[in-house]
Amino acid sequence: MKVLHVLNTGHRNFGGKERATLDLIGGLRSSGIDAELVSLRGGLTDTLARGMKIPVYVPDVGLPENLNLIFAVRRIIADGGFDLVHTHDFRENVVGRLASMLAGVPVVTTVHGLARFCLDLSWLKRTAYHALDVLTAPMSSRFIALSEADRGVLGKRVSPARVRVIPIALAPAGGFRTRDIDAGRPLVFGGAGRLDRQKGFDIFIRAAAELLNRGADARFAVAGSGPREDELERLARSLGVADRFELLGFVEDMDGFYAGIDVLVLPSLTERRPAVILEATARGVFVIASNVGSVAEMIKDGTTGLLVPAGDHEALADAMQRVISDPTIIERAHLEQSAGGRAFDEMIQRTIEVYREVVEGR
Numbered sequence: 001m002k003v004l005h006v007l008n009t010g011h012r013n014f015g016g017k018e019r020a021t022l023d024l025i026g027g028l029r030s031s032g033i034d035a036e037l038v039s040l041r042g043g044l045t046d047t048l049a050r051g052m053k054i055p056v057y058v059p060d061v062g063l064p065e066n067l068n069l070i071f072a073v074r075r076i077i078a079d080g081g082f083d084l085v086h087t088h089d090f091r092e093n094v095v096g097r098l099a100s101m102l103a104g105v106p107v108v109t110t111v112h113g114l115a116r117f118c119l120d121l122s123w124l125k126r127t128a129y130h131a132l133d134v135l136t137a138p139m140s141s142r143f144i145a146l147s148e149a150d151r152g153v154l155g156k157r158v159s160p161a162r163v164r165v166i167p168i169a170l171a172p173a174g175g176f177r178t179r180d181i182d183a184g185r186p187l188v189f190g191g192a193g194r195l196d197r198q199k200g201f202d203i204f205i206r207a208a209a210e211l212l213n214r215g216a217d218a219r220f221a222v223a224g225s226g227p228r229e230d231e232l233e234r235l236a237r238s239l240g241v242a243d244r245f246e247l248l249g250f251v252e253d254m255d256g257f258y259a260g261i262d263v264l265v266l267p268s269l270t271e272r273r274p275a276v277i278l279e280a281t282a283r284g285v286f287v288i289a290s291n292v293g294s295v296a297e298m299i300k301d302g303t304t305g306l307l308v309p310a311g312d313h314e315a316l317a318d319a320m321q322r323v324i325s326d327p328t329i330i331e332r333a334h335l336e337q338s339a340g341g342r343a344f345d346e347m348i349q350r351t352i353e354v355y356r357e358v359v360e361g362r
Helices: 016-030 044-051 065-080 090-103 123-139 201-213 229-238 254-259 275-281 313-325 339-359
Strands: 002-007 034-039 084-087 107-111 142-145 163-165 187-192 218-223 245-247 263-266 286-290 305-308
Touching: 002 016, 002 065, 002 090, 016 034, 016 044, 016 275, 016 339, 034 044, 034 065, 065 090, 084 090, 084 339, 090 107, 090 123, 107 339, 142 339, 187 201, 187 254, 187 275, 187 313, 201 218, 201 229, 201 313, 218 254, 229 245, 254 275, 263 275, 263 313, 275 286, 286 313, 305 313
Parallel strands: 002 034, 002 084, 084 107, 107 142, 142 163, 187 218, 187 263, 218 245, 263 286, 286 305
Antiparallel strands: none
């Protein structure tokens, strides 16, 4: 079976969705599926895909871009002899579905998020992309939701019979390690993800400033790139925390990043099932996260992590203060060391089963 995955990200928009999709493609290829990638924009995604030996296409098109992308992807599907197309977000859903319809190939869609929640897009673009995503949704033969909460996210236009719930899992990497907390050094709180409005890293910076103003000793770092990088740097400087709060840019060695922090902070305003939590907990990292989307299904409040209200920098500062005051909460976190590998293998096999349902017309 030959499957073409469609992603839309470029250099400044690489995050959990992209990491998870590349892991998925790699796992499918290891399981005998000829999975390849088309990236609608060039950047980190296609560069890393090539490093993983994943065949990748980056269409070079002129204006009108979206219309030309549809025909470019249709040619890739037809010339490559693909049996199925798998799309992964709202722009690639529209392009991939229309291209697949023209090529006569079925589509599977993973629902990572909705355009109306993409806060860095203008209201007009959010509205237009959401309308087109919902309008073209009937073209997808199956939908993969990341949690039970997401099963009905596209509303009445998608029959529940066409939805399969398959939580994201990441390929095992690095490894679980016990966290030894040295009372003589400041705790390191880290964040990871795209630097866009949805991820709420401005809340993290404000919480860091509040925590330091209370006299706490801590350091902070964020791994990721995105459209708000300059804005966040200015905010850190204006609040006087730039010497304690590092914006690291894109980090390829995430194992090294997780090894260097004590706590992962996820201050997102909206999420579905964030892959960054999976990455962190698989490596024994305690998590403080906004209680949004399926986050409460992924960590146990007070055990493997702490939940805080989204957008509340004082509540986030309180949670970080709690960990500083009682760092043994990190040592008491009970994590399943081997869960990541089992979950990843199960995700691959369940995804292949969805593909077979579609291709075989079941």
